[in-house]
Amino acid sequence: MPRSSTPRIGVVVVAAGSGQRLGYGLPKAQVPLAGRTILAHALEGILASGIAERICVAVPPRDSVLREVCTGASGQVPVTAVEGGASRAASVSRALAGLGPDLDGILVHDAARALTPPEVFVRVVEALAAGAKAVIPAVPVADTIKTAVPSAADQQAIAGEKVAGTPDRSLLRAVQTPQGFDAAALTAAHRSLAAMGPLEAEGITDDAMLVESQGTEVFLVPGSPEALKITTPLDLMTAEALVAARDRTGPPATANQPVPTLED
Numbered sequence: 001m002p003r004s005s006t007p008r009i010g011v012v013v014v015a016a017g018s019g020q021r022l023g024y025g026l027p028k029a030q031v032p033l034a035g036r037t038i039l040a041h042a043l044e045g046i047l048a049s050g051i052a053e054r055i056c057v058a059v060p061p062r063d064s065v066l067r068e069v070c071t072g073a074s075g076q077v078p079v080t081a082v083e084g085g086a087s088r089a090a091s092v093s094r095a096l097a098g099l100g101p102d103l104d105g106i107l108v109h110d111a112a113r114a115l116t117p118p119e120v121f122v123r124v125v126e127a128l129a130a131g132a133k134a135v136i137p138a139v140p141v142a143d144t145i146k147t148a149v150p151s152a153a154d155q156q157a158i159a160g161e162k163v164a165g166t167p168d169r170s171l172l173r174a175v176q177t178p179q180g181f182d183a184a185a186l187t188a189a190h191r192s193l194a195a196m197g198p199l200e201a202e203g204i205t206d207d208a209m210l211v212e213s214q215g216t217e218v219f220l221v222p223g224s225p226e227a228l229k230i231t232t233p234l235d236l237m238t239a240e241a242l243v244a245a246r247d248r249t250g251p252p253a254t255a256n257q258p259v260p261t262l263e264d
């Protein structure tokens with residue numbers, strides 16, 4: 001991507017998941033959050049950041065509700081919809097194709113991270129403009145993390161798993177979206193996905209992993225606790241509370257505060 005203050009940025013939004021863990025009985029991006037769909041909130045954050053030249057959203061097959069949300073959000077920045085795939089990675093690949101050519105950088109964003117503050121998008125794009133080929137937002141890890149293995153057969157009466165080790169927490173980061181990439185690097189990495197076997201492809205849980213596997217350096221910028229991934233009913237309750245707080249105090253509660261650091 002050319003080092004430029006105004007790179008041409010496209011945004012892929014993946015919104016084709018079924019939301020099994022949320023258990024709402026609707027595709028997750030359709031679920032109401034403070035009276036609007038989760039997808040509508042996600043698109044609002046992207047558009048408010050002012051970074052996007054165009055947006056392509058992967059939606060579930062035959063989903064007219066989410067297609068309508070895309071049409072409603074489309075204006076100066078066109079928002080188109082394509083049918084998603086069976087996995088998140090497949091949905092990204094399809095929306096990448098739908099985004100079209102002639103972009104310097106591409107951001108991949110989860111609709112499920114619907115309340116991501118606009119400044120996180122700006123931070124990612126600034127790092128791309130400064131020369132990074134891959135940039136992801138991240139936050140420090142608050143819990144101590146253990147690796148686990150199955151207990152031995154004669155230990156199963158105690159518990160099914162036991163601790164194998166404790167990684168140094170100061171080196172761990174929880175990563176979020178939007179994840180930003182040089183357009184050519186991301187497109188090439190997604191071509192490599194097509195050549196993978198199903199097991200290997202299943203293990204690719206974010207786009208940064210794909211470009212890492214191609215030898216691209218990935219840089220971290222500060223994310224935001226407000227970019228939580230709405231996965232469970234408790235996350236939806238947190239998101240509702242966050243929207244209510246924003247309505248009381250003005251947009252993103254973290255706006256105008258110092259940029260957070262990645263260390264805890």
Ligand SMILES: Nc1ccn([C@@H]2O[C@H](COP(=O)(O)OP(=O)(O)OP(=O)(O)O)[C@@H](O)[C@H]2O)c(=O)n1
Pocket residue numbers: 014015016017018019020021022028029058084085086087088091092109110111112113229230231
């Ligand atoms: N086949 C898929 C699976 C997921 N996603 C998107 O990827 C993001 C992260 O996925 P996740 O939060 O796990 O969503 P779901 O797959 O819907 O959740 P669940 O696993 O509980 O069904 C979401 O915005 C989701 O819509 C997608 O576009 N296509």
Ligand SMILES: C[C@](O)(CO)[C@H](O)COP(=O)(O)O
Pocket residue numbers: 088110175176177205206207229
């Ligand atoms: C991309 C992601 O949101 C980064 O944290 C995450 O890996 C998505 O995981 P999921 O299992 O598809 O929800």
